[in-house]
Amino acid sequence: QVHLQQWGAGLLKPSETLSLTCAVYGASFSDYYWSWIRQSPGKGLEWIGEVNHSGSTKPNESLKSRISMSVDTSKKEFSLRLNSVTAADTGVYFCARGQSSIWGSGHYYYMDVWGEGTSVTVSS
């Protein structure tokens, strides 16, 4: 049974750095891209970016200047750092696995396993 367990600080002050980690259980770490997604009342679901086992990243350009994503393959963990947070970064942050499947003649991609979410509040 594939399971993602995530953790990180839930209360931050403006200008601080958000740091989250997600551990992978029951699945290969090297065969997938691993995503971060956040959800806020104002912006709905927003894909932050993804990273693979070699540390190759695909960031959302809208956040690229503030985010860094990394992996620890020995622990099967991946992490997100978002610096200079503001109230607009308040929300629930999810980690997720990106799954590629064949359907018909094409390859298709979706998030098939998600962490439980971490609620992050930015407030002075």
Add this chain to the structure above:
Amino acid sequence: DFQMTQSPPSLSASVGDIVTITCRASQSINGHLNWYQQKPGKAPEVLIYAASALRGGVPSRFSGSGSGTDFTLTISSLQPEDFGTYYCQQTYSTPWTFGQGTKVDIK
């Protein structure tokens, strides 16, 4: 970025009803469209990928269709456990983007 527009924003239906949710992409996404269900306080769960492929374990009352820019999620016979918010997502081009969601209530 590819903008995803869902309608309606919310709906209320009775058990046994047919429910249809639509999703429109700002440009053609070549069938790279996923549907998720989210219950309150939980993470989204994928129901359908590639516009019409039912993920294993998902009840057959859920179906997806569409191509180009216009897609539909249909629940053929609404069940009490189908309440929640439904989101479409395109994975044709990064950044992957989601629709704003359709909240489904059971009358």
